[in-house]
Amino acid sequence: MKKLIIIILLFAAVNFTGVGQRKIVNLPDLPGYVTLKCDFHLHTVFSDGNVWPTVRVDEAWRDGLDAISITDHLEYTPKKDFIPVDHNAAWKIAENYARDRNLILVHGTEITRNMPPGHFNALFIQDASLIAVDSVWDAFAAAIKQGAFLQWNHPGWRSQEPDGIPKLYDMHRKLLQNKWLHGIEFFNDSEYYPLVMTFCKQYNLTVIANSDNHGVISEKYKEPAYTNRPMTLAFAKARTHDALKEAMFAGRTLAYFKDMLAGKEEYAKPFFYQCISVGKPYYENEKSIYFEIVNRSDVPFYLINGVPESPASITLPANSITRVVVSRKAALPLVYDVKNIITGEDEVLKVELTFK
Ligand code: ZN
Numbered sequence: 259m260k261k262l263i264i265i266i267l268l269f270a271a272v273n274f275t276g277v278g279q280r281k282i283v284n285l286p287d288l289p290g291y292v293t294l295k296c297d298f299h300l301h302t303v304f305s306d307g308n309v310w311p312t313v314r315v316d317e318a319w320r321d322g323l324d325a326i327s328i329t330d331h332l333e334y335t336p337k338k339d340f341i342p343v344d345h346n347a348a349w350k351i352a353e354n355y356a357r358d359r360n361l362i363l364v365h366g367t368e369i370t371r372n373m374p375p376g377h378f379n380a381l382f383i384q385d386a387s388l389i390a391v392d393s394v395w396d397a398f399a400a401a402i403k404q405g406a407f408l409q410w411n412h413p414g415w416r417s418q419e420p421d422g423i424p425k426l427y428d429m430h431r432k433l434l435q436n437k438w439l440h441g442i443e444f445f446n447d448s449e450y451y452p453l454v455m456t457f458c459k460q461y462n463l464t465v466i467a468n469s470d471n472h473g474v475i476s477e478k479y480k481e482p483a484y485t486n487r488p489m490t491l492a493f494a495k496a497r498t499h500d501a502l503k504e505a506m507f508a509g510r511t512l513a514y515f516k517d518m519l520a521g522k523e524e525y526a527k528p529f530f531y532q533c534i535s536v537g538k539p540y541y542e543n544e545k546s547i548y549f550e551i552v553n554r555s556d557v558p559f560y561l562i563n564g565v566p567e568s569p570a571s572i573t574l575p576a577n578s579i580t581r582v583v584v585s586r587k588a589a590l591p592l593v594y595d596v597k598n599i600i601t602g603e604d605e606v607l608k609v610e611l612t613f614k
Pocket of ligand 1: 299301329368377411470
């Protein structure tokens with residue numbers, strides 16, 4: 259009996275102290291900002307997903323994310339014979355659950371139409387039910403009235419654009435003219451759309467990466483095919499809901515997936531330099547200079563197009579130190595293209611390696 263009581267007490271203690279470990283995602287902050295790792299596109303049983311809303315919170319917490327939005331379809335509720343339709347249900351179920359786990363939950367929903375205009379997430383809303391209206395333009399207006407951040411989802415999704423290339427239709431131009439469109443997915447699920455970078459630059463849209471997951475995240479994104487789930491890296495003034503909202507509207511993001519980063523050069527460049535440091539040479543002789551480059555991030559970097567007399571390419575594996583030997587004849591600083599940091603439709607980040 260005494261043993262049983264002790265066992266019960268032990269279980270109680272475990273429950274009260276709380277357990278659970280989450281992954282550390284090694285992605286540095288930018289000077290003056292914290293890097294929030296986010297997934298703004300997730301489904302649950304309240305539309306065509308297969309999991310309960312709290313599962314989305316648990317998955318994100320374990321994966322080391324800072325923020326998620328559950329964005330069930332307003333217009334597609336195939337489980338309604340078993341689960342009552344309530345467009346705010348996922349939010350209501352997960353709100354306190356997320357708070358208790360130190361995860362920022364963003365109230366969101368998905369406006370779902372054929373192309374054009376396609377699918378859109380309304381993020382940072384108050385009441386999804388007010389956005390469930392017949393006319394898509396009225397739905398956009400209802401979202402904007404709530405102060406929503408409007409995100410164009412998977413613009414080159416082959417079910418809607420068979421050639422996989424995003425296209426701007428009249429409705430998109432009207433959204434842009436009204437300044438109602440704020441962001442666009444570069445990465446969605448396991449796809450990406452290079453042309454999105456052109457739209458982002460031309461119309462000053464926020465670059466986004468989301469999973470759009472309907473099943474179980476750990477079943478979809480696992481090694482060796484994937485080292486991480488898609489994440490939007492938002493550079494916020496603080497780790498809060500409101501600071502995240504400000505960062506998203508300000509366009510301070512990078513999209514991260516499949517060991518690739520995509521975004522505007524003004525954020526990609528400082529992010530790269532926060533990830534790596536070039537040590538001062540530890541040995542030199544009449545021919546060569548020896549030094550090390552530290553990459554303290556989860557993103558490997560592939561440096562290519564080295565100038566004559568310097569290494570043609572250098573790979574900086576994630577969380578590693580790489581030894582480099584260059585000829586004394588090489589022009590300094592060493593200049594490279596980073597193959598996996600995309601800053602334009604046909605453009606990658608150019609960096610300089612300068613000895614400390
Ligand atoms: Zn979706």
